[in-house]
Amino acid sequence: MGEQDVAGRTVLGRALALLGAFEHAPDRRQTLTELAATTGLPLTTVHRLCAELTRQGVLERGADGRFGVGLKLWELGMLAPRAHGLREAALPFLEDLYEVTHENVQLVVLDGTEAVVVERLRARNAVRLVSRAGGRLPIHATSGGLVLLAHAGEDAVRAVVAAGLPPYSPSTITTEEGMRTALALARRQGWLELRDHLTVGSTSLAAPVIVKGRGAVAAVSVVGAAGDDPVRLVPALLTTARGIARALAS
């Protein structure tokens, strides 16, 4: 692993840079040339790396010659306890919440200064979500991110402030004071509502999944149209969060 490139990346670092490049391709497939352009790696390196990764099943080559992430990597990723384990325990409860509300339902976890969407049930007639399962959301502009941050301690709050609070809509919280007020509210009432913070026209409602001894391990959120009164969904949201916590504790 000592072998490093000019950017100081190891073999594994280069392989991960290559795999991350597929996020930027609209259909998740790229040619060797596109991969070299996205990663900044020399074409010969990309060629060699893709050959080995394909041999290992980490990449797959389509009939059109373009590469994509392979089933093998997906299978290994499914072993992640914090994503897949959580998702397996939570899915039946998320489905119940979806059946009751017919709104978009999401399950998110914190990772550093961002929120990661572990599961998303998309309602067919509800507002469009900007998120996707496996995608990331800004903590300060999403109700799920904020209810998790409310239970994550002072260091986590400082890190999110330091990473910046950029606006996504005219309603986004962009000041530390504004965010701390929202965090205090989330802690006090046990849930948080945000209107138009990430996307204009959508309202989200989130509650933390709190497991004894492990803290707030995830947040459940319901994302609907701004015109509705989402607060009526709070009891259903809270029972869902508690159901997931119970399943995780057992």
Added chain:
Amino acid sequence: MGEQDVAGRTVLGRALALLGAFEHAPDRRQTLTELAATTGLPLTTVHRLCAELTRQGVLERGADGRFGVGLKLWELGMLAPRAHGLREAALPFLEDLYEVTHENVQLVVLDGTEAVVVERLRARNAVRLVSRAGGRLPIHATSGGLVLLAHAGEDAVRAVVAAGLPPYSPSTITTEEGMRTALALARRQGWLELRDHLTVGSTSLAAPVIVKGRGAVAAVSVVGAAGDDPVRLVPALLTTARGIARALAS
């Protein structure tokens, strides 16, 4: 990448062997010593590799010091078009099928001589499934695997026969002739029913998702108790498979 160990594994090969080891841990977490035992790699190598993989976010270390697959790898795996892309397109249809049947619903794809479970909606009051999302199933003992093999061509059939047809229950198809009869039936009627082939007491029904120009890309299956008459579910299964094919083609 030239650096190889005694087993001829490259850095990437060793990293993948390490990641695969978590499949065998009941809660998907292992200590350094356990990882060395499972992979056959020297403890010093495991130590060095885990340190780098943790730095890259591919592994995560829990409060108890044990390692597990990290969120980062899960996110990269979610970029796999053949698993996640398919799953995102299929999920609404699978949910509808679950609502209508209240049985276990699965989506599987072929990978080599095995079937990989891409999604699984588990019915709470239905028979227990041996599968899990991200897990593998034997093709010859599952209806989903067989309907896919029925459209995969002669080479694929020969490879499955060559890999062996071990019994999982007294009803499992264990001869090439028996399997070819089932494949012909699946092709002729467009679906296949299997009783007690993987687990005694469960019946499964599967249909292929056929996309023009791409063939049978996945199979949908319904797994229920053996006492029921699952054939009454065939129309719902076929409309689900067609709905997914339509969503994938557009």
